[in-house]
Amino acid sequence: MKMHFGISIAVAVLSLAALALALDAAYARYVRSRATAPDARRAPAEPFTLNPSGSPALLLIHGFADGPAVFARIAPPLADSGFAVRALHLSGSGVPPARMAGTTLATWRSDIDREIAALRAEAPGRPVWLVGHSLGGALAYDAALRPANQIAGLVLLAPLVEVSRTRSPLLPPRRWFSLLDRLLLFTDTIESRLPKDLHDPEARAAYRTDKYIHRDLYRALFDATDAIRPRAADWRGPLLMVVSPSDEIVDTAATRFFFAATNAAPAKLQEQHAAGHVLPLDYGHGKLAEKIIRFVRETPSASGEGRRPPSP
Numbered sequence: 001m002k003m004h005f006g007i008s009i010a011v012a013v014l015s016l017a018a019l020a021l022a023l024d025a026a027y028a029r030y031v032r033s034r035a036t037a038p039d040a041r042r043a044p045a046e047p048f049t050l051n052p053s054g055s056p057a058l059l060l061i062h063g064f065a066d067g068p069a070v071f072a073r074i075a076p077p078l079a080d081s082g083f084a085v086r087a088l089h090l091s092g093s094g095v096p097p098a099r100m101a102g103t104t105l106a107t108w109r110s111d112i113d114r115e116i117a118a119l120r121a122e123a124p125g126r127p128v129w130l131v132g133h134s135l136g137g138a139l140a141y142d143a144a145l146r147p148a149n150q151i152a153g154l155v156l157l158a159p160l161v162e163v164s165r166t167r168s169p170l171l172p173p174r175r176w177f178s179l180l181d182r183l184l185l186f187t188d189t190i191e192s193r194l195p196k197d198l199h200d201p202e203a204r205a206a207y208r209t210d211k212y213i214h215r216d217l218y219r220a221l222f223d224a225t226d227a228i229r230p231r232a233a234d235w236r237g238p239l240l241m242v243v244s245p246s247d248e249i250v251d252t253a254a255t256r257f258f259f260a261a262t263n264a265a266p267a268k269l270q271e272q273h274a275a276g277h278v279l280p281l282d283y284g285h286g287k288l289a290e291k292i293i294r295f296v297r298e299t300p301s302a303s304g305e306g307r308r309p310p311s312p
Contacts (some may be wrong), residue, residue: 022310032189034212036096041196041211045094049086049312050079056127056152056296057119060128061112062086063134063160064221065210067094070133073184074280077289083296088115093210096250103177112143113118129296133280134250135160145234148235148267152298153238154264155292157279158224158247162254167193174222181215189214197276198246200283204279209280224295230239232261239264242272242279249277268295 008127044067051185058078060071068087079085080258117130129152134142137159144151163173192211198204231266243252245288259269270291277284 009079018219022234024051030221041208042096043094044069044211045089047087047089048075049084051082052084052086052122054079054082055123056129057086057123058129058131058155058292058296059083059112059115059119059134059137060085061130062087062090062093063132063136065093065194065213066134066136069207069208070278071131071280073285074289074292075192077286078292081293081297083293084119084123086115086119086238088112092214097212097214101188102218103216103220105212105220105227108139108220108224109143109146112139113146113149113282116143116149120150129155129284131155131157131292132159135170135221135224137275138228141228143309144237145228145231152238153296154235154240155295156239156241157288158243158250158252158277159255160250160259161220161229161258162225162228162251164247164249164251166248174225177218177222177255181219184215187215190218195248196278198278198282199274199276200226200281203278205279207278229258232258233263236265238295238299239267240292241267241269242291243269244272244277244279246273247277264297291296 021208030224033102038085043062045064047068048250060075062068062070068089071087075085075087088111091107092100116128116130119126128150130140130144132138132155134157134189137156140154140156143149144154165172166177191214192209192213194209196204196207198207239259241255245252256269259267272279272282273286274284274286279285279288
């Protein structure tokens with residue numbers, strides 16, 4: 001009797017495993033076909049530079065599945081105020097999933113360090129600030145902690161410290177991804193279900209992000225948040241952080257906690273109540289640009305050399 005019961009359990013487990021593999025393979029085929037369709041949504045990927053001879057230089061770093069166009073509304077007033085503005089394109093964004101494969105945190109670090117070096121080469125001695133949105137905020141903080149970059153200051157807009165649990169029942173998003181990353185054998189591309197978190201209907205209608213995302217990008221994203229969370233106290237330079245209380249993408253409470261743990265000076269945390277997660281495009285983007293201009297101009301390091309954070 002016990003033998004028959006054990007065999008039945010084994011058969012049931014094998015049947016479930018076979019079903020899971022079949023569903024995995026079917027979903028993989030489905031997503032690949034949609035991701036290669038002519039109308040597959042992708043983020044605009046063109047980098048841009050405004051007022052290249054200005055000072056200080058602001059390097060704008062976009063977020064996950066996004067592109068340089070996320071700064072289209074705040075970049076012109078920043079340049080008009082006298083800053084040199086460069087919006088970079090992170091590898092793996094705005095391209096088909098096959099070209100996302102192999103992207104790592106090291107890839108993004110290389111992208112950013114290369115742009116910082118280029119800005120320095122164009123105008124030696126000119127201060128360089130980093131302005132990061134969402135994942136770009138995490139990457140900006142990470143880059144500022146590398147002494148060779150000599151970053152003068154940071155502006156972080158809804159920075160990604162932890163992913164919001166709004167759409168993650170039972171387990172944090174990090175845990176869900178780790179679990180699925182081990183179980184899925186055939187699915188290498190995931191169809192994003194993230195909402196367009198903008199309150200301005202016109203901006204929301206025009207906003208485009210990558211919809212089909214290779215799993216390598218998710219791995220790199222969580223590697224980036226894992227890299228900065230233990231090092232919050234290591235930055236001692238200027239820091240302006242702006243958050244949305246209603247953010248559906250990042251955990252704003254975790255962001256505030258991270259800000260409190262920094263040793264930034266001067267440090268300012270502000271809220272943009274009228275906007276959702278995509279602060280640079282949403283309601284209040286004009287005032288956001290003014291906040292950035294005022295903070296950078298009023299910070300002494302704006303006219304001096306970048307600060308060197310302690311080595312890890």
